[in-house]
Amino acid sequence: MKFSRRSLLQLAGLAAASGAGAHASGGLSDQPHTTHDSGHGAHGMGAAGRVTSNIFQPTAFLRAWNFSDLPDERRTNFYRETSRPDGSLLREYQLVAIDREIEIAPGVFFPAWTYNGQVPGPTIRATEGDRVRVTFLNQGSHPHTIHFHGWHSPAMDGSLPSHEVKPGDTFVYEFDAEPAGMHLYHCHASPLKRHIHKGLYGVFIIDPRQGRAPADELVMVMNGFDTNFDADNEVYAVNTIAHHFMHEPIRVQVGRLTRMYVVNLTEFDLINSLHLHGMFFDVFRTGTSMTPSESTDTIMLCQGERAILETRFRYPGQFMFHAHQSEFAELGWMGLFEAVEVRRDT
Numbered sequence: 001m002k003f004s005r006r007s008l009l010q011l012a013g014l015a016a017a018s019g020a021g022a023h024a025s026g027g028l029s030d031q032p033h034t035t036h037d038s039g040h041g042a043h044g045m046g047a048a049g050r051v052t053s054n055i056f057q058p059t060a061f062l063r064a065w066n067f068s069d070l071p072d073e074r075r076t077n078f079y080r081e082t083s084r085p086d087g088s089l090l091r092e093y094q095l096v097a098i099d100r101e102i103e104i105a106p107g108v109f110f111p112a113w114t115y116n117g118q119v120p121g122p123t124i125r126a127t128e129g130d131r132v133r134v135t136f137l138n139q140g141s142h143p144h145t146i147h148f149h150g151w152h153s154p155a156m157d158g159s160l161p162s163h164e165v166k167p168g169d170t171f172v173y174e175f176d177a178e179p180a181g182m183h184l185y186h187c188h189a190s191p192l193k194r195h196i197h198k199g200l201y202g203v204f205i206i207d208p209r210q211g212r213a214p215a216d217e218l219v220m221v222m223n224g225f226d227t228n229f230d231a232d233n234e235v236y237a238v239n240t241i242a243h244h245f246m247h248e249p250i251r252v253q254v255g256r257l258t259r260m261y262v263v264n265l266t267e268f269d270l271i272n273s274l275h276l277h278g279m280f281f282d283v284f285r286t287g288t289s290m291t292p293s294e295s296t297d298t299i300m301l302c303q304g305e306r307a308i309l310e311t312r313f314r315y316p317g318q319f320m321f322h323a324h325q326s327e328f329a330e331l332g333w334m335g336l337f338e339a340v341e342v343r344r345d346t
């Protein structure tokens with residue numbers, strides 16, 4: 001099965017528009033333009049102001065996987081699933097590396113290297129035992145790879161110089177999805193820290209065969225941006241845009257199971273963390289065990305480490321969450337949940 005060239009052309013056009021400085025609306029997600037208030041004033045330091053480009057929607061990213069944020073006719077350009085005789089699925093993806101400038105805080109643009117024009121890249125989600133086939137096209141200006149965490153053969157590892165996919169070239173990664181858990185993917189070309197921090201990373205979720213309890217599921221990527229290339233981050237966030245969830249709290253339901261897939265993809269800092277106010281959550285480190293290892297209100301993650309967190313909001317209202325490194329919080333890594341009561345008809 002081959003993907004049409006149409007998707008590639010869409011992405012190439014998008015990169016060209018970005019390079020010309022035209023921050024065209026639309027892009028890969030067809031989400032409506034979010035409202036913004038005070039525009040360019042704050043330069044990302046502090047919670048004032050909103051980004052003005054709408055090429056990436058951190059809120060939509062929370063609940064989007066396998067390109068579910070695209071309308072069906074566009075989705076099939078990037079994702080297809082086919083049943084196999086044993087009941088599992090063949091899941092086929094098209095990922096494209098593209099250079100693109102992205103707005104990470106009001107008026108702060110970062111010259112990113114992206115998968116499919118967005119940072120983080122699209123979330124890939126399979127069930128244990130599925131076959132995953134990712135066609136990777138490098139339309140960027142540097143050699144790149146995709147290195148998936150999970151079981152696979154060395155030839156699929158995307159980590160050695162011989163694995164690098166040169167600009168204009170294609171490589172097909174293929175492996176069985178295992179183990180169940182929360183994983184990640186990222187470029188592994190050298191210099192590694194540069195390729196990762198430029199934006200070439202994403203989430204790779206493998207659901208256990210038996211599934212997990214029904215829940216409101218949220219993908220949360222802790223990331224940072226070195227805007228002046230001094231090997232230190234100036235902007236921090238969950239899902240790329242500083243302070244986004246202060247302006248647009250994550251809506252959740254009181255009493256409903258909420259499951260957070262959290263990964264640390266921050267470069268240059270050894271550790272990142274997530275602290276949730278007013279409540280506790282169960283921690284499933286790497287998501288590989290169905291039994292939580294602890295109940296806490298703060299989790300610390302090294303670079304590349306991840307965890308699945310589960311909780312239920314007891315009270316309606318706003319609950320802050322942020323890195324417990326106060327510096328990160330002040331530079332953008334801070335947000336709110338808005339828990340709402342949902343009336344049930346009796």
Ligand SMILES: [Cu+2]
Binds near residue numbers: 142189195
């Ligand atoms: Cu790379």
